[in-house]
Amino acid sequence: MKWWAALYVTAILMAPLYAWGCPGHEIPDTESIKDEALESSGLHIYYYDSDGDGKADRALVYGNGALGHPTDSPLFFFEGLDPVTGQAEEVWIDRGDNGWCSDIVLYYKRHVRL
Numbered sequence: 001m002k003w004w005a006a007l008y009v010t011a012i013l014m015a016p017l018y019a020w021g022c023p024g025h026e027i028p029d030t031e032s033i034k035d036e037a038l039e040s041s042g043l044h045i046y047y048y049d050s051d052g053d054g055k056a057d058r059a060l061v062y063g064n065g066a067l068g069h070p071t072d073s074p075l076f077f078f079e080g081l082d083p084v085t086g087q088a089e090e091v092w093i094d095r096g097d098n099g100w101c102s103d104i105v106l107y108y109k110r111h112v113r114l
Helices: 003-017
Strands: 034-037 044-048 058-062 076-081 088-094 104-109
């Protein structure tokens, strides 16, 4: 097997390990409906409308990498945003800030009392 073919096969096998391929934590392939800097924290948040109703129901927070450019993978995943309060049902964090599925863990889950 040629070295380039081995490299290609390795890349294909490694692809599902990154955040964009993690079930439930895919990076949307659509444009964000709103984005903003989070004050002086160095973080940037992008809001997405995944169900097409015109309201943000998902958000991804990116940190700054080298030279102030956003990192390749999100640091936080906000799932199930409430359109009125802006609170998320679940917040997931990439502990390694590297995009590996194994490092993405539940950080916060809102419990609704009835």
